[in-house]
Structure formats: structure tokens, C-alpha cells
Amino acid sequence: MSQGGGFYPNSSPFNQSQASPGGASGETKRSELSHSVRPLTLAQVIKAHQAHTDAEWTLEGNEVGQVTIIGHVVNVTEQTTNFLYTLEDGTGKVEARRWREQNSEEDADKWGDIQVNQVIRVTGHMKAFGNRKYVNAVNIRPSEDPHEIYFHTMEALTVSLSLHNGMPNGPPIGQKSPGNASAYAAQSSGMANDDMAEYRHLPHLQREIIRVLLAQPEHDEGGVHVGVVAKAVQKEGVTGASISDALDALMDAGQIFTTSDDAHFQVSR
Template sequence: MSDPYYNGGGGGGGFMAGGSQGGSQAQKRSGNQSLRPVTIKQFNQASQAHPDAEFTVDDVDVASVTIVGVVRNVASQATNITLSLEDGTGSCEAKLWLATSDEEDPRMVGIQQDIYVRAIGTIKVFANKRHFAAQSIRPVTDHNEVFYHLLECQLVSLQLRRGKPGSGNDPTGVYATSGSNTLDYSMGNNAGGGDDRSGEYANLAPIHRAIMKFCSNNPPEDGFHIAHVAQNLVEYDNSALVEATEFLLSEGHLYTSSDEMHVLPTS
């Protein structure tokens, strides 16, 4: 899967291009030096076997990670700039260490409060407090990138934990569908996409119907997080889900609720 949002292109931020995600457990623990997309929740839940060990996400060693979040605060100090980031799954601090004493670091051009940014860096701990050590940071200029990143995080995580569909690495049959074309591991027979050509969404394309049917099934008060929708509609490609969600929002079938990452049906 080609990702237009990473510099230089490459599939899945370079993480999925190696094709080793479906390997043995030993291969998974051996470490992966490519760039791993993570949510801030995954960042905060990353674990270490001991203080000198690599951090792991989904039982896989991670070196460099990338996150996308909205800047809630910017604090400048003599040696670094600290940004408070959140993405709807959690919040964290990102530190950009200054190479010089100049107040205007070129890496901070365009970075300000209440805009979305993509940051690339590593997970660090200092004084028993975890932070994101940013190596690069840039503003997000295409809002589709926010949705794309969350979907990509879910895709990578699912493939690492469950195996790629049809790869033989899914002994639990997690990607199998029931008779009603819904995912067995999701929220029951009413949660999946299905291709019901009758009823309220009969005039929509199959992918649009799938999203609307899922979002209309007992939605929480603050709506469904877009990443949760993608996690339950894995039969569709991430980029297609991004475009379909944007279409449903623009056509008024969906609206954003508690934040831009949570959606609810209009009827």
C-alpha cells in the first residue's frame, strides 16, 4: 500500500514494505528498524522488558515511530521545545531538542497551537517520565492524512497480531466473515459492513453503506472513533475508507461529534 504522506513515499511508512510482519514470534521480537506508525495510545502503552531494552508495541520492537496529533501547547526552553500533542486516543509530550541557541528553529516553521502535525522520532524516558523525542516535525496540510494515519496504525497492528488475510497466519479465523458478511470478532452480526441493497442506505455505494450501517448500530454518545470503524471494516482498503468517510461527511450523512476523529450519523 502506497502512502503519500511520508517523505520519499514507501509503503506504510517503510514498516510494511519488508513483508516480515507475518513471520514467527522470534522474528517479531527480533526488532524492526523501519518507521512504525502508532497512535498516542499505543505510544503510551509501549512496554520495555527492562530499562535498557527496546520499547515494544504489539510484541514487536520499535525503533523509530511516527505520530499525528493536534498541538495543544507549545513551551520553549533553552535546550528544547516541548509540544503537548493529542490525537483522540491519548496525549503525550514531544520534545524537539535545539541544535543551536537560536530561538527560530527551522523545524518549527508553521508549527503552532491547535494545528495538526506529523512527528517522527523515538520513545524516550527521562526522570521516569516518557516523552516523544522528535527528530522531525511538520504541519499537516491535507486533513485526509489524519484519518489515513489512524487507519494505517490499525492496519499494521491487526496484521502484526492476527496475520495478513489469507496468509495462513490467522489460526483463530479473525478475518473470516459470518453468513451475514460481518466480522466474527467485531460487535456481532449487526456491526459489520454487509451489502444490504435495501433500506435507508440503498442508494449508497457498498463501502458507504458499510460505514453508515456500522455507525448507526448503537453508537456511543460521543460517536465512533474513525480508527474503530476501520478496525471493524477490515474488508475495505484504508485509503478507500478515508475517501468514503470524507464523502459521507461532505454529503451530510455523517458529522463529527466530540472531535474531528469521532463521527455520528445525521439520522
């Protein structure tokens, strides 16, 4: 029985941070992400979102590269340039789109003749048109094993729980430290005091942002995404606006700067 071909770079989802799969930075991270494959239920596809149209898709704080889904075909729409398959797996309903090959024989050889009521596996990238999400297929094949859809659901849930809770018998990735501090603050607590000495004059929130940026492995090249910063420092009384103001103040003071885009930050050192 096919298992969908793995899910993340470095062979395991258990090694990933909540910020991004692979722990890589910059272009390396994006390259790994584009070649990784994560199994998702259709409900998870529906739940995934983009911060903006050019942003990576994310699910529960983790970036998503390629996805593999499986479901019953409940509708097939044939268009001039593409086929649109509507899939259902008991958790939701999602469309998968595949584009026609120029040669009709090549098209039939590569994609086969998918019919309503078949169970198929689709691998591809998530896209959105208007408010409708769909999977842009790079591969489609019929599922011949009646148990594959159940295996896929368990695999998708296992990956999600592992990203959220960490390895079995290991500390949860999102585990809170005493005092309701985030995992990122807990990770940085072992940082030498000298590393933060030059920032003692800053307001508390700005110091915490610096601490989070220094604690992340991505800070060396690609910078740390603003979503990671916000999740790490957000607590009662800390709003999105106050985090944004603190980031602006740190940039104006030359303490931090943006890297690959306006959403990734790095400490000026």
C-alpha cells in the first residue's frame, strides 16, 4: 500500500520548529518546503490559510509546502484547459485541479481516466481563486487499496499531533514554561546574560522581541517571521498593535531589520 511518499524534509516532522518545517533559513528553507510533502485531511486543507496572496500556506502555525490528499471523487468538471475534481473524505470537500497536456495521448497516459465514485490520491500545491481553495495537482492516481484512505487520515493526524506535541516521550514543541511563558521564551532562557546586556535599556516588550529573534535558528540568514515573534511574546495585555509598534521602534533605532521581505526580521549584530 502506498503511504503517500513521506511528509517533511529531514525525513521526520518531529525535528521541525513551529515556525517552519526543516529549520532551514532563507532560500534553503523555501527550497526544502517546496519539495516536502505533507499529508492532510480535506478539513485541514480548508483550515489552512495565507497571510497574503504571496505568502506560504500555513496550518496551525506551521508552513505547508506540497500536500497529498485522498478522497472519493463526487464530481468531475471537464473544461477546455483543465479538469476539476471535487473530493470528499468524510471531513470536508475540496477541489483538485489538473491541467491538460498538449498531447491528448500523453494526457491519458499520465493522468488516466478519473471517474466519479473513484478514490484517488492527489499530490500538489495549495492554491486559491477568490475565496475557493483547491489543490493544483502535479500527480493524481487511483487508490487501489481500500484501507489507504484510513491510513492517510491517521498519517495526517499523526504529523499534526507530532508538530504540535513533539516526539513521543519528548517535550511538546508548544509546551509552556512556568509563568505562562512561551516555548520560545523558555528556549531562550538559557541564553547567556551577556547576550542581552546591550538591550537592558529597552522597554520590556522590545527586549522580549530581541530575545525571541536571537533564540531562533533562522536569525542567522533568513530572519524570523513576524507570526513566530507575535506567538512568542503574546500574552495578556499584549496586543497585535503593541507588537507592531515595538517592531517599528526597534527598526527605527537600528536594533533590527527586515530580511527576505517585510514579514521577516533579524537582529542588527
